[in-house]
Every structure is written in C-alpha cells, then in structure tokens.
Amino acid sequence: MGDNHQVYRRINQGLRQLYPKQLTGRQARHLNTLAGMVSGIVRSGQCQMKAMGKKAPDKSKVESRSKRFTRYVQNEQVDAQTYYLPFIVPLLVGLARCGPLVLVMDGSEVGRGCLALVISVVYKKRALPLMWLVVKGNKGHFLKKRI
Structure with a gap:
C-alpha cells in the first residue's frame, strides 16, 4: 500500500x-x-x-x-x-497539546470583486483557516458594516 x-x-x-x-x-x-x-x-x-x-x-x-x-x-x-x-x-485541542495556539487574521482579495476575512491558527509555519467571511467589495479595508 x-x-x-x-x-x-x-x-x-x-x-x-x-x-x-x-x-x-x-x-x-x-x-x-x-x-x-x-x-x-x-x-x-x-x-x-x-x-x-x-x-x-x-x-x-x-x-x-x-x-x-x-x-x-x-x-x-x-x-x-x-x-x-x-x-x-x-483540531484546536490537538494543536494546543503541541504548544500555545497562535491565531492570525487576514483580509485578502479573492475572485473578482470579493474580499475574504479569514481567522486562522498557525501550525508549523502554515495558517489553517478556522473561520472566514467573504463579501463583495473592492480591495482595501473591511468596513464595520460589512462584518
């Protein structure tokens, strides 16, 4: 195998x-x-x-x-x-056994005319997405009313 x-x-x-x-x-x-x-x-x-x-x-x-x-x-x-x-x-319980959990937040442009706000946990130099929100909009900052 x-x-x-x-x-x-x-x-x-x-x-x-x-x-x-x-x-x-x-x-x-x-x-x-x-x-x-x-x-x-x-x-x-x-x-x-x-x-x-x-x-x-x-x-x-x-x-x-x-x-x-x-x-x-x-x-x-x-x-x-x-x-x-x-x-x-x-997943979080298992990762917490390896050490402190580090969370990061990132806003990125995805697709055409959409923005994603993603909260991820960092594990071995990789961001594993936990939650995300995708909204229509142009590149830039998320406004409070969007979230």
Missing part, C-alpha cells in the same frame, strides 16, 4: 471518529472526498485542486479527482455545519 493511500486511510478514519453522528450514504461519500482533499493537501503541501488531485489516492485520473474536488467545494449541499464545524474543536 502506497504512502498516499496510508495517509488517506488514516485521515478518513480520524474524520469518521470525530464525526458526531452516524453517516448517511451521501454524507459518507462527501466525507471520503473531504479525506481525499485533506490527504492531497498533506502530501502535496499545496491547496490547489490539481496538486491535491495528484496526491490523493484514487484509481481515477488526476483531472477527474481535481474536478471532483471542485464540485465538492461548489456543492451547496456540502455545508460548514456538517462537514467542517465538527472538526474545529478537536
């Missing part, structure tokens, strides 16, 4: 252990895709869909995996409440 598959399997098992309830068939498929994305990020060190697709273990073509990841993040059925929030507290 290759390293990519071992990493994927450990991530998938970890996500399932942290998930607060029994998964339906659709939720299980979504969680498998999420595990593939996370393992792709871990193995490639990048968060571009193509880079994740290259390192995610699957018998499908890299392009097919990249498209599946893109569809996943664009799917309105995949919401933060179900597929993200259950993992934040265990």
Whole structure:
C-alpha cells in the first residue's frame, strides 16, 4: 500500500471518529472526498485542486479527482455545519497539546470583486483557516458594516 493511500486511510478514519453522528450514504461519500482533499493537501503541501488531485489516492485520473474536488467545494449541499464545524474543536485541542495556539487574521482579495476575512491558527509555519467571511467589495479595508 502506497504512502498516499496510508495517509488517506488514516485521515478518513480520524474524520469518521470525530464525526458526531452516524453517516448517511451521501454524507459518507462527501466525507471520503473531504479525506481525499485533506490527504492531497498533506502530501502535496499545496491547496490547489490539481496538486491535491495528484496526491490523493484514487484509481481515477488526476483531472477527474481535481474536478471532483471542485464540485465538492461548489456543492451547496456540502455545508460548514456538517462537514467542517465538527472538526474545529478537536483540531484546536490537538494543536494546543503541541504548544500555545497562535491565531492570525487576514483580509485578502479573492475572485473578482470579493474580499475574504479569514481567522486562522498557525501550525508549523502554515495558517489553517478556522473561520472566514467573504463579501463583495473592492480591495482595501473591511468596513464595520460589512462584518
């Protein structure tokens, strides 16, 4: 079994252990895709869909995996409440065991005419996003009324 598959399997098992309830068939498929994305990020060190697709273990073509990841993040059925929030507290608890938590806030231009305000925890010189808000607007400062 290759390293990519071992990493994927450990991530998938970890996500399932942290998930607060029994998964339906659709939720299980979504969680498998999420595990593939996370393992792709871990193995490639990048968060571009193509880079994740290259390192995610699957018998499908890299392009097919990249498209599946893109569809996943664009799917309105995949919401933060179900597929993200259950993992934040265990992540922070685990990181706190390694040392003090450092949080950073960043405002960045994303896409065309949108701004993202992101709060992340720093781990091994990487910012892991915890919360974010995306609003329409031009590059510059967030106004109080936007937040």
